[in-house]
Amino acid sequence: MDKFFTPSRYFVGFCALLIVAIFALNFVRDQKLLEEARVIGRQEAEWNWPSMGISTTIDGVEAKILKRSENDAEVEVWGEQKISKHSPVPDIPSKTPPVAGPESISSSDFKSVITLYKHGNSHVWWIGKVEGR
Numbered sequence: 001m002d003k004f005f006t007p008s009r010y011f012v013g014f015c016a017l018l019i020v021a022i023f024a025l026n027f028v029r030d031q032k033l034l035e036e037a038r039v040i041g042r043q044e045a046e047w048n049w050p051s052m053g054i055s056t057t058i059d060g061v062e063a064k065i066l067k068r069s070e071n072d073a074e075v076e077v078w079g080e081q082k083i084s085k086h087s088p089v090p091d092i093p094s095k096t097p098p099v100a101g102p103e104s105i106s107s108s109d110f111k112s113v114i115t116l117y118k119h120g121n122s123h124v125w126w127i128g129k130v131e132g133r
Contacts, residue, residue, distance in 0.1 A: 021120050033073055034063045037114050041077030044130055045110045053088035057082055058110055070120045072128070079108035 038061045045058040061079040068074075099103045115128040 010051045017132060030065060030068075032123075033065065033068070033116070033125065034075065036065045036116065037075035037077050038129055040081070040114055040116075040130070041110075041112060044077075045081050049089055053086050054083065055086075056083050058082070059119065066113065073116045073125070075114050075116065076111065076133075078109065078111040078112055080107055104126075 026062075041063065042058055042061050046056055048055040058079045058081045061077060063075050063077045066074040066076050081107055110133040113131045113133060115130075116125040116130045118124070119126050
């Protein structure tokens with residue numbers, strides 16, 4: 001039986017480069033999605049309530065893709081949320097604003113699942129919903 005096709009070293013090299021390029025594009029695509037989820041998670045976890053004197057910050061925001069398809073993705077976001085209580089800011093402005101550091105700080109774990117949807121054929125992801133865990 002005769003061989004109809006024998007791959008040359010150039011063909012094998014081209015196929016290897018093509019596979020590496022596809023993996024690199026998928027990696028960059030996933031990193032962009034994870035960064036978008038980190039930003040949304042940080043915005044969700046950090047808030048300020050001046051009249052009650054409570055504010056929160058989040059440290060070390062991490063993200064992991066749970067499920068991804070062509071048009072939607074579910075990403076889990078977690079980090080350590082620090083809640084600080086300080087003297088409340090009155091609704092009536094005074095001439096000298098109170099300057100005081102936080103009276104107490106506590107920390108808790110923050111975890112949520114963010115569902116993102118792709119906008120048409122573009123590379124823009126829109127937030128669908130955020131579920132706290």
